Amino acid sequence: MASRIEPPLALLAEVTHRCPLRCPYCSNPIELDRASHELPEQEWRRVLTQAAALGVLQVHFSGGEPMVRRDLAALIGEASRCGLYSNLITSGTLGGERELQTFAAAGLKHVQLSFQDSTSNGGDRIAGLPRAHEKKIAFAKAVRAVGLPLTLNVVVHRQNVAGLAEMIEMAVALQARRIEIAHVQYYGWALANRGALLPTREQLDAATGLVETTRERLKGVLTIDYVVPDYYAVRPKSCMNGWGRQFLNVTPAGKVVPCHAAQTIADLVVPSVRDGSLADIWYHSEAFNRFRGTGWMPEPCRSCDRREIDWGGCRCQAFLLAGDASRADPVCSLSPDHSIIETARQEAQSLSHAFAYRHYG
């Protein structure tokens, strides 16, 4: 790959894997970082300073649940001091208006709040936490009371997609500007629960049709982003807009990776913020350079006219499903491994409802 490496646009700061929710579609790894391994505040401050110096424009504070960290306001303040736009990605089950006021004063610019369903029964069951839905509704109102812009994030799957219309109406009622409707992406806990989550083709088509008509109806009121499930696509998504092109993640323990699932690639040597600066890691590490550009690609990607559109799809999915991160994403119908996806789609016809809930240890 000879083309120039651009600086990253955004940093996903996964400040903790701790979370009061236990969502079965969580894309965090099965082996979660323990609280005792989390980077302390001073090291996160250094990460934020280095990110800004590297050219990062936005930081997304995420987890787990970032609000379990008592130093979150200080980290938002540090991001703001460095000139970074900060977004909080939260389950909204810890804290409320008082905390949000502190975050806004520290420089927080936007809140992205997850919902598991449109009702308490469904939402609490999927989250694995009693009263989660009720707390989220209160939190959404607090976000608007503080004057921060709100995006709702709903992950849809076989067991909640029937309530999609109500979820969109809920977003309007809560004065969200935007709703991100994302079908489950099958990594980490979600892959372990795939048999209970993958929608049928009929469910997918109904959801897609609903989004199209509702988008038109709510133009100017609510922006609807929609992510379709990989498993029903013909060509893969351009995962992370290409490996090492625009994004970097720092995990709770300080590992620096091109995407949230990269640590699952068994032979990837993953650098740490303790090994060198973010700039060194971004430009020079083996981990970030391994799948940059197109030079690493085997056939069919190497000679495909979409190789600089989808960048061969998702490296982590290729590893998780085909056992080799350098193969074409099996989602692609041109991939020699595509039968893995076809078999998984058959599973969606089974009626498993039991979740393996996310847990520590």
Ligand code: SF4
């Ligand atoms: Fe993308 Fe590779 Fe499939 Fe072409 S063959 S569409 S580059 S995954």
Ligand code: FES
């Ligand atoms: Fe890692 Fe797609 S999630 S490259």
